[in-house]
Amino acid sequence: MHIPDGFLNPQVTLVSGGISATVLVLTLRKVNQTLKPEQIPLMGLLASFVFMIQLFSFPVGVGTSVHLSGALLISILVGPRIGFIIMTVSLVALALLFQHGGIFSLGANTLNIAMVGCFGAFGIYKLLPGKRLALVLAGGLAGVISAILCAVELSLSGMLDLSTALMTMMLIYSVTGAIEGFITMLILDFLLKVKPELLSHYS
Amino acid sequence: MSRIQTRNLSYSYSAGIQALQEVELDLSSGSRTALVGPNGAGKTSLLLALAGLIRVSGEIQINGTLLSPDSVDDLRKTMSLVFQNPDDMLFMPTVIEDVCFGLETLGLNEQQILERGQEALAQVELEGYENRSAHHLSYGERRKVCLATCLARRSSLVLFDEPSRELDPHGRRNFIDLFQQMTGTLVLATHDLELVLETCAQMVLIDGGQVVIVGKPKAILVDQKLMEHHRLEVPHSLSRHPHVHC
Amino acid sequence: MSRIQTRNLSYSYSAGIQALQEVELDLSSGSRTALVGPNGAGKTSLLLALAGLIRVSGEIQINGTLLSPDSVDDLRKTMSLVFQNPDDMLFMPTVIEDVCFGLETLGLNEQQILERGQEALAQVELEGYENRSAHHLSYGERRKVCLATCLARRSSLVLFDEPSRELDPHGRRNFIDLFQQMTGTLVLATHDLELVLETCAQMVLIDGGQVVIVGKPKAILVDQKLMEHHRLEVPHSLSRHPHVHC
């Protein structure tokens, strides 16, 4: 869920923007040290891929549709740092070209979606034993973290009171997070059958 | 077998470009028709329209049934479309899953589905490929898997979009042999004019979204002025002045 | 102009499939050579090897310089490769950025780069397309932009992978005209045997990664037994028994 402009107050906008910008700069610096030239076009194409799947809702019946953020998937394939850069770029483009999320709320959205998805979900997934179920759990737990962040941001901005915000966001994010984890698992199953060499880290 | 009739068929992209303009066609049941025209002439749009995949104005009747949002699901049960790019049709992890995809909607049970799939693979000479992943097959083999998906459906109407594209001469010959064995109404959109001459008794020349002429390939393709006017060339096998040097 | 010599060139995929086997070639400077063979014969691998894009065993000399990790960057300054799929070559947001991409590595300044780019676009008759995006162009136009990227580099060696693929007869004729005007050593890999007859004085028949025969296209392509043995067909313009019906 992308927060549009207008819903966050100046303080939350500036603080979340500051955090995200700092993390982005640090990540870029770190990635630049080890970046191989062939990874540059790959990052571009994966950004396009992430951008696309965030727009591409797939109907699953009974009037509901699903779409992924792709953060967990990408992090498993190319690592969380490169994943984070790809996710951030796609969030910028979504805001600019599709009005999914605002420009000033970009900091908050990067925090809730890219940072939690890439570092949070991937980190939890790495810590958990087992692989298939771990994806669903990691997705769900990362969803809870996103929910807390989103609730805090909105309640600090005076949009919702904290307890209501927490409950609502928890409900939405943990379910969508778990679905994300589950579909990520299905995608990895497909990749394992068709192009396992992409998953040298996964096994 | 399916007869295709279209009345006043028009289609424009959202950008306002007219891809089809008042197309009137009557292709008899069991006929083999080639759609010929330069790039952008509207060939693919026409195929997509016949398959009910784009919203057009005008009427399409397939074997007497009007194509409509209500009837399209049923009509598609007797219809196949072989896409230009095989990778657009093959999205399951294994070849057999791709070939059998959607067969359950024809009311077959699991046993029958598997039999149909294996039979279709045998027809395209890909026995033993069941559990391979289409992704790792050669281009020619992937094209064959796509054909097998149609054969497994036993469609009475098959639409082909550029079926010989990118095949080497051997793969192309293979396709022609299979095509000749197929029954049902067959429509193919192609730039491969030699293919048209060899396989189709009828052709539709289309340009700018409009039907220019319908007739026998040999009679139409030999007309140099007509061909050049529509950015085409007289195929070598009909030409008296081959452009060969050295 | 660049002379190409290969000695004992072999290459196998990571899966262990031998794509090239002891290929020995000597293509003289300024020659126009077609690489012909069935799908999977090794044509594309050979082009990639000449461009230094895959690691092969054996030796490649371009104009007397041994292709090596040290020399490859310099050699590429005089070399272009036109990919099979234009979308793999056109990765920038606008046409002019694509055509000018990398020209600064040839030691040109900004002014010269822009001039070269515009001149190349004029050569392929796409003046005024500078700020269009590749996705707004037709397939034929995208192929032309790819050619323009090579023309802007003024390469003395140009490698083409399936240059007439998916072009309609008009687009193909356009390509042939441009090709005929190009100078330098030109190598093209293709299934389009009529194109070979029309544009190349020399052809290399390749199958299973090995060079079968090198010679004049007209002499080789007319040999029905040889063609069939290598899953090819005698082109219609050389054939005495056209497969035409109706």
Add this chain to the structure above:
Amino acid sequence: MKQAFIDRYARLTSPIHRLSTGFKIKFTLLLLALLLLGFPLLGFTIALPGYGIYTFLILTIALLSRVPFSFLLTRSALVLPFSALIVVVNYFSGNLALAQMSETLIKSLLSIFTLLLLTSTTPFHEILKQISRWKAPGLLVIILAFMYRYFFLLVAEIEALERATKMRHASVSGWKRIRVYANIVGLLLIRSFERAEKVYDAMRMRGFTGDLR
């Protein structure tokens, strides 16, 4: 997919389209900063005259730009689902402050409208060129450029894959649909990796060594 038409009006000609890209970006950011940060920081709660002037200003720009109002309005409506969520939750928790909600909604609509004016009057590649002149990290700029370029191919690929599934199954259950969705996403991912290799080859052929200026 109809939404595939991004920056579809960016190639019109109008006085607004002709303005320099750098100016347009700065002006848009200034407007947004005033709207989202400025008014509240200056202590306005509902600064009606302020919003009035702002609305008048951007409507004038919209009129001059010749971008169809219907497009600007339908796109702006994209904030409504999120707003609805906030309103509904507030309603059920009994905290609904109508005045505050309407101000938020107005702010949100105005900001999206403002941003739309920038992206509808400036081709994306011009924005990229401008931010790289402003020394944005080269890596980010080139990723954005690639993303924009290959987005359209992905749209076409997804459309084709959707058509192929439609042709072969009239209706299948939710579970199978999710699996097909996962396969399609997986397939697109594989293609992205494979295309990246080819694109890298094409870049290498033209002298690219990983240096981003």
